Amino acid sequence: xxxxxxxxxxxxxxxxxxxxxxxxxxxxxxxYLLFAGHNAxxxxxxxxxxxxxxxxxxxxxxxxxxxxxxxxxxxxxxxxGMLISTLTGVAALVGGTGxxxxxxxxREVAVLGTVKFTGTLPFDIGVYLVVIGLIAAIVDxxxxxxxxxxxxxxxxxxxxxxxxxx
Amino acid sequence: xxxxxxxxxxxxxxxAALCLVFSRVRALQRTVTLVTLAAGVGMAAMxxxxxxxxxxxxxxxxxxxxxxxxxxVADLMAALFLLFAMLTILGVAVYAxxxxxxxxxxxxxxxxxxxxxxxxxxxxxDLFNLFVCFEMMLIASYVxxxxxxxxxxxxxxxxxxxxxxxxxxxxxxxxxxxxxxxxTLNLADLSGRFASLPQALQLxxxxxxxVMFGVKAxxxxxxxxxxxxxxxxxxxxxxxxxxxxxxxxxxAIIRTQxxxxxxxxxxxxxxxxxxxxxxxxxxxxxxxxxxxxxxxHIISQIGYMIMGLGLFTVAGVAGAIxxxxxxxxxxxxxxxxxxxxxETTGTGELHRLGGxxxxxxxxxxxxxxxxxxxxxxxxxxxxxxxxxxxxxxxSAEAWVIVAVALVASIxxxxxxxxxxxxxxxxxxxxxxxxxxxxxxxxxxPPALMTAATLATxxxxxxxxxxxxxxxxxxxxxxxxxxxxTAYVEAVMGS
Numbered sequence: 001x002x003x004x005x006x007x008x009x010x011x012x013x014x015x016x017x018x019x020x021x022x023x024x025x026x027x028x029x030x031x032y033l034l035f036a037g038h039n040a041x042x043x044x045x046x047x048x049x050x051x052x053x054x055x056x057x058x059x060x061x062x063x064x065x066x067x068x069x070x071x072x073x074x075x076x077x078x079x080x081g082m083l084i085s086t087l088t089g090v091a092a093l094v095g096g097t098g099x100x101x102x103x104x105x106x107r108e109v110a111v112l113g114t115v116k117f118t119g120t121l122p123f124d125i126g127v128y129l130v131v132i133g134l135i136a137a138i139v140d141x142x143x144x145x146x147x148x149x150x151x152x153x154x155x156x157x158x159x160x161x162x163x164x165x166x
Numbered sequence: 167x168x169x170x171x172x173x174x175x176x177x178x179x180x181x182a183a184l185c186l187v188f189s190r191v192r193a194l195q196r197t198v199t200l201v202t203l204a205a206g207v208g209m210a211a212m213x214x215x216x217x218x219x220x221x222x223x224x225x226x227x228x229x230x231x232x233x234x235x236x237x238x239v240a241d242l243m244a245a246l247f248l249l250f251a252m253l254t255i256l257g258v259a260v261y262a263x264x265x266x267x268x269x270x271x272x273x274x275x276x277x278x279x280x281x282x283x284x285x286x287x288x289x290x291x292d293l294f295n296l297f298v299c300f301e302m303m304l305i306a307s308y309v310x311x312x313x314x315x316x317x318x319x320x321x322x323x324x325x326x327x328x329x330x331x332x333x334x335x336x337x338x339x340x341x342x343x344x345x346x347x348x349x350t351l352n353l354a355d356l357s358g359r360f361a362s363l364p365q366a367l368q369l370x371x372x373x374x375x376x377v378m379f380g381v382k383a384x385x386x387x388x389x390x391x392x393x394x395x396x397x398x399x400x401x402x403x404x405x406x407x408x409x410x411x412x413x414x415x416x417x418a419i420i421r422t423q424x425x426x427x428x429x430x431x432x433x434x435x436x437x438x439x440x441x442x443x444x445x446x447x448x449x450x451x452x453x454x455x456x457x458x459x460x461x462x463h464i465i466s467q468i469g470y471m472i473m474g475l476g477l478f479t480v481a482g483v484a485g486a487i488x489x490x491x492x493x494x495x496x497x498x499x500x501x502x503x504x505x506x507x508x509e510t511t512g513t514g515e516l517h518r519l520g521g522x523x524x525x526x527x528x529x530x531x532x533x534x535x536x537x538x539x540x541x542x543x544x545x546x547x548x549x550x551x552x553x554x555x556x557x558x559x560x561s562a563e564a565w566v567i568v569a570v571a572l573v574a575s576i577x578x579x580x581x582x583x584x585x586x587x588x589x590x591x592x593x594x595x596x597x598x599x600x601x602x603x604x605x606x607x608x609x610x611p612p613a614l615m616t617a618a619t620l621a622t623x624x625x626x627x628x629x630x631x632x633x634x635x636x637x638x639x640x641x642x643x644x645x646x647x648x649x650x651t652a653y654v655e656a657v658m659g660s
Contacts, residue, residue, distance in 0.1 A: 075271065079186025086180045089172065099172035099227050 011061075019061040026054040034128050035121070044124030048131025055132065059139050074137040081129025088123040170216070171225045171238040174209050174248065175286040175299070178202055182278035189271035196263050199274045203256040203281060210252045210285075214245040218639065222646065222656040224291060224354075232657050233352035237291030241653050242643035243487055244288045246636075247417055250494045250625070251288070254409045255281050257495070257622040261502055262402035264614025265509065270313055280306035280406070287414045291657055292352040293341050296418060300337070300382070304330050307411060310403045311395060318398045326395040333381035340374045347371065354657035357425045357650055372428040376419060376435070383415030385472060386442040389465045393449065396464075397457035401505030404457060408464050409498030413490050416471045420486060423475060424647040435476030436567045443469030443574035450581040456504040456514035456589065459581055460497075463540065466574060467493055473567055474555050481558035483644035488554055488637050492547035492629050496536050499622040503533035506619060507589055509611045516588030523590040529611070530590045532619045536626055537586065541579035547629040550637065 030051035037043030093099045104118050181202030188194040217223055222241035226232055240248070259277065262268055268277075283303025290296040308330075312323035345351055347367055348359045360368065377388070384392040392412070396404045423431065446466025453459045471493070474486025506529045507522065508514045523530045539546035542553075552575055559568035629636060646652055 073189070075186045075189040079183045079189070079275075082183035082186065083180065086176050086183060089176055090180065093169050093172065099169070099176070099225065 015061045019057050023054050023058055026057070027051055030054065030128075034124055037124050038118045038120050044127030045131055047124070048128040049135070051128070051132050052135030055136055056139055059143065074133045074140065077129055077133030077136065079133075081126045081131075081133060083126070084129065085123050085126030088119070088126065092119065168225050170209050170213050171223070171240055171289055172227060174206060174213065175238070175282050175289060177205055177209070178278040178282035178285065182275040182282070185274040185278060189275075192268065192271075195271070195274040196268070199259055199278060200256075200263075202278060203252065203259055206281060206285065207249070207252045207256055210245070210249040213240050214242075214249050216240075217242055217245040222653045224656040224659075232291070232659070233350045233355035236295055237352060237354075237657055238289045239291040239354070239653065239657055240289055241646055241656075242639060243417075243420070243647050246487065246491055246639060246643060247413070247494070248285060248288045250491050250629075251284050251410055251413075252281070253625055254495045254498050254622065255284070255406060257618050257625070258402050258406045258409075258498060258502070260621070261405070261505075261615050261618035262400075264612045264616075264618060265400075265402060265505070266612075267400050267402045272309060273313060276306045276309040276313075277406075279303075280310065280410075284410055284414055288417060291354065293344060293356075293422075294351045297334075297337050297341055300414070300418070301334060303411065303414065304334065307407060311399045311407070313403065314400060316398075322395040322398045325391050329381065329391040333378055336374070336378045336381075340371070340378055343374065344371055352657065353421070353425050354650070354654040357427070357654060360426055368426070368428060369430065372423065372426050372431055373434075375422045375426070376431065379415050379418045379422070380438075381415075383412050383419060383468050383472075384465050385438055385468055386445050386465075389442070389446070389468075392465060393453075393458060393461040396461045397455070401457075401501060401508065404461075405498045405501035405505065408460070408501050409494045409496075412464055412468055413471075413494055416468060416486075416490055419472065420475050420483065420647065424483065425650065427648075429478045432476050432478045435472055436564060439469045439473035439476050440567050440570040441469075442466065442472065443570060444577075447574050447577040447581060451577060451584065454516050456507060456516070456585055457501065459585055460500050460504060463500075463578065463581070464497060466578060467497065467540070469574070470552070470555055470571060473571060474558065476567070477558055477562045477564060478648075479558060479562050480641065480644045480648060481554070481561060483647060484637070484641040485551065485555035485558045487640040487643050487647075488633075489551040491636065491640065492539070492551050492626065495622050495625040495629070496539055496548065499536045499619060499626060500533065500540065502615075502619040502622060503529055503536070506532065506611045506615060509615065516585070518594050519589045520592045520594040521590070526611075528616055528620075532616075532623050533590070534586070535623050537582040539626055539630070541582050542575045543579075545630060547626055547633060550630070550633040554637065 030047045032047075033042035033050060034044055034047035035042075037047065089099050106114070108114055181198050184198045185195045188198065213223075217240050222239060224232070224237055224239045227236040227238060230236070255277075262273070262277070268274055280303055283299050283301075283306060286299030287296060287303060290299050308323070308327050311326055312319050341351060344356070347363055348356055350356055350359060360371075363371075381388045396407060399407070423435075443466050446462050446464070446469060450459045450462035450466065453462060467489075471486045471489045474482045474484075474489060476482070504514060506526075507519065510526060510529070511519060511522075513519065535546070539548035542548045542551075552571070556568050556571060559565075559571065
């Protein structure tokens with residue numbers, strides 16, 4: 001096992017560096033899409049997919065250790081996302097308006113200028129988290145199989161592991 | 167009331183989200199599931215009380231008016247089904263917890279999403295959201311049916327997934343047809359516009375919807391996936407599928423066909439119903455294992471429900487509605503009892519079982535009551551259901567289907583007797599896997615499982631006791647389904 005890379009082999013410096021360059025840019029783009037979603041192309045789902053693509057890239061370059069969101073299980077990510085989305089609907093209900101009824105926030109804020117977002121934003125944030133959690137879960141469970149079988153195929157006696165590279 | 171309908175769908179989803187967050191803590195997951203489902207039962211009862219008093223109620227989600235927005239509608243038929251579905255889902259949840267079937271952390275979230283999908287399918291006011299809720303239910307069912315990840319489960323689960331995905335693709339296609347032809351998907355709006363379409367197009371749409379929901383409801387000849395996939399899943403999962411999934415399909419058939427009002431399809435539906443009854447029950451007689459026999463029975467029973475619709479009379483549809491109501495808990499509890507047999511003896515194969523009437527009398531009672539009900543023995547609910555269908559058939563002068571229904575009913579009794587004599591009477595031909603089952607000691611399944619099974623038996627008995635009022639409601643539900651003026655008014659608001 002070489003640094004937990006899914007398919008064994010040496011790390012590719014080119015891939016490593018490219019991912020390091022691209023990773024944060026892609027995440028910023030995903031957040032932009034998330035916030036633009038209420039009246040422009042974008043939204044929680046596409047934002048989440050873009051963020052998921054960033055996670056997949058990092059997973060391919062660096063293996064599972066760097067794959068998912070550090071410290072948070074994907075079930076939790078999925079659950080929290082779903083909770084935010086569903087409670088957005090319920091909150092509108094409790095607040096006296098109809099279920100999932102949207103509101104608009106449109107105000108001048110110092111430094112930022114005009115800030116506008118709508119009641120669909122929390123819902124979209126929930127969707128964003130659900131999509132990220134789902135992609136992390138898929139990558140992790142598909143990759144787990146690849147990790148074990150590829151590692152066995154490349155190194156049937158587990159010699160590399162004993163030499164202590166991992 | 168405007169809060170109750172969306173909450174019936176969303177609350178289980180909130181519960182599912184919490185169960186995901188707590189996926190490491192089984193006790194919390196169980197608490198969330200039980201609390202959510204109990205609240206679901208309470209809300210369903212309130213919806214029913216309200217709809218019974220005030221007629222159909224509609225909620226426009228997000229205040230986007232019909233026919234554009236998402237509409238949730240509860241009429242008497244939907245409210246009745248919702249209540250008995252939620253009761254059954256709660257009962258099976260207790261059973262699953264008692265059995266420890268929730269060993270994988272994904273069980274509770276998937277189970278609650280299934281509950282949300284079932285509730286949503288009953289309450290959806292337009293075809294597209296019916297599709298969405300159906301998919302929610304099915305995707306959760308894909309997880310549940312393969313949850314043990316044994317080889318047999320994955321093999322039969324693949325068949326199940328592929329067939330359902332095919333049917334779902336057909337569903338979206340039909341939705342597109344309907345939208346292209348009428349410009350609306352809202353059921354209330356549709357019922358007004360559908361009549362102006364050319365006759366051939368009407369029939370094409372009606373038939374496509376019937377075939378597509380027919381796959382989900384497992385009618386002849388589209389039932390092949392069911393007896394293969396159901397018996398391999400864990401008992402609690404099979405039980406809830408048996409009680410609900412096919413019935414949601416039947417509900418969708420009744421709902422769409424009454425909205426479209428295509429009486430011309432009646433004869434066709436009756437023919438399909440008759441064949442479904444006979445083929446299902448003959449298949450059941452040929453089987454030698456408890457869950458497989460019961461799985462074939464599901465198909466046979468679907469035939470009766472479709473028969474009531476095919477008559478296209480108030481009495482017929484009322485019979486079908488009552489039939490669905492008594493089948494939801496009735497079919498489930500048979501699987502629960504079958505699961506208790508497997509739990510205590512380690513097998514469901516008839517030739518390895520016997521004498522359980524002495525070693526496990528409680529299980530015998532829990533099986534006997536719903537079995538007699540299914541066979542149509544008075545005074546149980548199944549008798550009332552069959553009687554009402556036969557009467558409806560006689561008054562519509564549909565002699566052939568009545569004869570077929572009566573013959574199929576006798577055959578049902580025969581195959582139930584097969585389980586009864588194989589499992590509860592006599593001695594096993596071969597030793598069962600667990601020595602305790604030989605009759606030497608009393609068999610005791612986990613108390614919670616027995617309690618959940620008996621509680622569900624209690625629901626079936628309650629349906630028999632209150633058959634009068636429930637049937638009266640079913641009749642009014644059928645009246646309002648066939649003549650949907652009140653439904654349309656509630657949705658379109660005029």
